[in-house]
Amino acid sequence: MYTKPSATALKRLMKEYKELTVNAPDGITAGPISEDNFFEWEALIMGPDDTPYEGGVFTATITFPHDYPLNPPEMRFTCPMFHPNVYENGVVCISILHPPGDDPNMYESSSERWSPVQSVEKILLSVVSMIAEPNDESGANIDACKVWRDNREEFNRIVRDNVRKTLEL
Amino acid sequence: MSSFQRDPSRSPTDLEILEHQQSVVEAHTSTQLLVGPQEPLAALAKEYRGSESFRAQIERLTQDYQAIRRCRGDGNCFYRAFAMGWYEAVHSDPRRCAQALRTLEESADCLQQVGFESLVFEDFLKTATDTLHTLQCTSRDSPADAEALLEQSFQTPEVSNSIVVYLRMLTSAFLRQHQDDYLPFLEGEPDMVRFCTGQVEAMGVESEEIHLIALTRALGVSLRVVYLDGSPRASESGRPVTIHPFPNAEECAANASSGVVTLLYRPGHYDLIYPNHPTSQ
Numbered sequence: 001m002y003t004k005p006s007a008t009a010l011k012r013l014m015k016e017y018k019e020l021t022v023n024a025p026d027g028i029t030a031g032p033i034s035e036d037n038f039f040e041w042e043a044l045i046m047g048p049d050d051t052p053y054e055g056g057v058f059t060a061t062i063t064f065p066h067d068y069p070l071n072p073p074e075m076r077f078t079c080p081m082f083h084p085n086v087y088e089n090g091v092v093c094i095s096i097l098h099p100p101g102d103d104p105n106m107y108e109s110s111s112e113r114w115s116p117v118q119s120v121e122k123i124l125l126s127v128v129s130m131i132a133e134p135n136d137e138s139g140a141n142i143d144a145c146k147v148w149r150d151n152r153e154e155f156n157r158i159v160r161d162n163v164r165k166t167l168e169l
Numbered sequence: 170m171s172s173f174q175r176d177p178s179r180s181p182t183d184l185e186i187l188e189h190q191q192s193v194v195e196a197h198t199s200t201q202l203l204v205g206p207q208e209p210l211a212a213l214a215k216e217y218r219g220s221e222s223f224r225a226q227i228e229r230l231t232q233d234y235q236a237i238r239r240c241r242g243d244g245n246c247f248y249r250a251f252a253m254g255w256y257e258a259v260h261s262d263p264r265r266c267a268q269a270l271r272t273l274e275e276s277a278d279c280l281q282q283v284g285f286e287s288l289v290f291e292d293f294l295k296t297a298t299d300t301l302h303t304l305q306c307t308s309r310d311s312p313a314d315a316e317a318l319l320e321q322s323f324q325t326p327e328v329s330n331s332i333v334v335y336l337r338m339l340t341s342a343f344l345r346q347h348q349d350d351y352l353p354f355l356e357g358e359p360d361m362v363r364f365c366t367g368q369v370e371a372m373g374v375e376s377e378e379i380h381l382i383a384l385t386r387a388l389g390v391s392l393r394v395v396y397l398d399g400s401p402r403a404s405e406s407g408r409p410v411t412i413h414p415f416p417n418a419e420e421c422a423a424n425a426s427s428g429v430v431t432l433l434y435r436p437g438h439y440d441l442i443y444p445n446h447p448t449s450q
Contacts, residue, residue, distance in 0.1 A: 006327050008292055015288050069289070070334065070372045099371060112362075115370035116334055117289045117341070 009068040013038040016120045028124045030062065039064045043075070043124060047163060048132040052156040056163035058131075060092070062120065072097045072114035075123065080162040082155075084134040084145040093140035096126045204253055204323040205239040207443065213237055223399040229410050230395065230442075237433055238441040244373035246439045247380065248333040250432050252297075253323045254441050255390055258428030260304040260319065261312055265428050270305075272388055273298050276339050279387060283345040290338050296331035334372065340380055341365040343387035354379050375437070386416040391424040393431045395442055 017031050017038070024030075027046035032038050041062040047053030058081060064073040075097060077090040085093050099114050112118075112126075139145035147155045210231050217223035238253070240246040259265040273294065280290050300322050308315035323329045344351050348361040358364045368374055385392045392415040414421035421429075433442035 008296070008327055008331055011292055012288070015292075019288060070330070113366050113371075115366045116293075116372075117285050117338060117366075117370055119286065119289055 006066060009064065009066060010038055012069055013064060017041075020121060025121060025125055025128075027128065030120060030124060033061070039066070039068075041073075041120070045124065045128060045131070048128055051132050052159035053131050053163060056166050058166060060090070060127075062123075069116040069118070071099060072118070073120075073123070075127065079166045082141070082144050082158050082162055083131065084136050084139045084141055084148050085130050086144075087140045091140070092127060092130070093138070094126055094130050094135075095138075096123055201239070201241045202324055203241045203243075203326065203329050204249060204320065204441075206320065207236040207238050209236055210234060217399075220399055223397065226397055226399065226410055230397070233444055234395070234431075234442050235445050236443040238443070240440050242438050244375050245330075245333045247376040247432070248336045248384075249323065249329060250439045250441050251384065251392065251430055252332045252336055253319065254430035254432065255388075255428065256301055256304060256319060256323075257441075258430055260301065260315055261308045262428070263305070263309075266301065266305045266308075268427055270298055270301055273301070276387060279346055280338055280342040283342045285338065285342060290335060293331045293335035293338065296328055297335045300328055300332065330372070336384060337370050337372070339387050340384045341369040343383045344369065344379070347383075351379060351383065376439075382416045385424075386420065389420075389424050389427065391415075391421045391427075391429040393421065393429060394434050394439075395431065397433060397435050 013032075020030055027048070028043065030041055030043035033040050033042050041064070043060045043062055045058045045060065047056035047058065058077060059079050060075055060077045062073045062075045065071045075092040077086055077092065079090075081090060087093060096112050096114055096118060134144075134148055136145045136149055144155070147158065210227060214224060214227045217227065238250075240250045240253075255269065259269045277287070277290070277294055281287065304315050304319055304322070307318050323332075344365055345361055352359075352361055355361070355364050358368075369380060381392065381394070394413045394415065396411040396413065398411075431442050431444060433440045
């Protein structure tokens, strides 16, 4: 829609950042990597309790399009993340990060798509739920899907290994 | 055009057809203004030289209408045309304008009631009210300047699209708030929230009658839609062109004193159309 960064997008991102610093959901921090560029954020997500991800701190970048919030940002984990809904390159694949009309059959019908009434906070909350409850119907990492379905113990072991790696960094 | 070479001996795949359609639509729409200048109805007649039934309908339209204003066919044409028509109908009349501004500001309650956070809509709402407020002030000193400013505002993507986004959010909020009334009219879609996310809030998704009814009811604005469909019946001599009032005949008449918006509908697209005597409607 817009080709260059819009003032609307910038203003909205600044507001969302301010709101997140005041009222961050539990286990999540997020904000611009540099105050010079509000279109590139870093997020830290604590692994949810009672999951193999518990105890881990997972880093991700969030890249916003210049016409945000008309289109959704892209989120990419920058640490090892073995998960059915995260591609091997770290890109997160969940319905809220996809505009409506994109891949109509890939997600459950009830799942929520991106629209301008969503926000970074809603995305991060969805990602935390995704970590806790993988959806192997719309898998992004086929290996992870397979191990998660067929050998839960092995899946938990790989994830816990990754958790240790993220903490060593 | 696409970068891949297609084997001419096989039919194109769905993906290839889709990519081709996309490239044609993009090439066409990106060169068209978001909203054009007013043009005489004769300009419309030129498009339909070969079609007798369309020409007869346009001929009939010239008795009551003098001009059209084209809007870009980018899926947002209904909201954009409606918003511009509404601002055009109120900005020079202090009473109507004050009422329209109040309506816009109060409409935020509807969004809040269905759980939209202010941070997701307040900037878009502010652009919508600021634009109308500036028009009102300009109109007081120079109506001609106000006309130019109106056109310029709706041609500026950031302003124009912000107003479209707000009207989409309001339409969505209104449908969510009154879902018991509207759910029965959604064909094959049992979930209002999903309908709103996918078919209302998303930019570039075209509007159907239910969107028109919800938005005009949410704002209390009279809308008349003139149908130009080239149907052979319409070309029988003297048969009037079909005009649909929104949200319905009764409410359209009751709301008329605060300004009437008239749109021209051709299958799949809305433009603005201007009556000969705007005040007598």
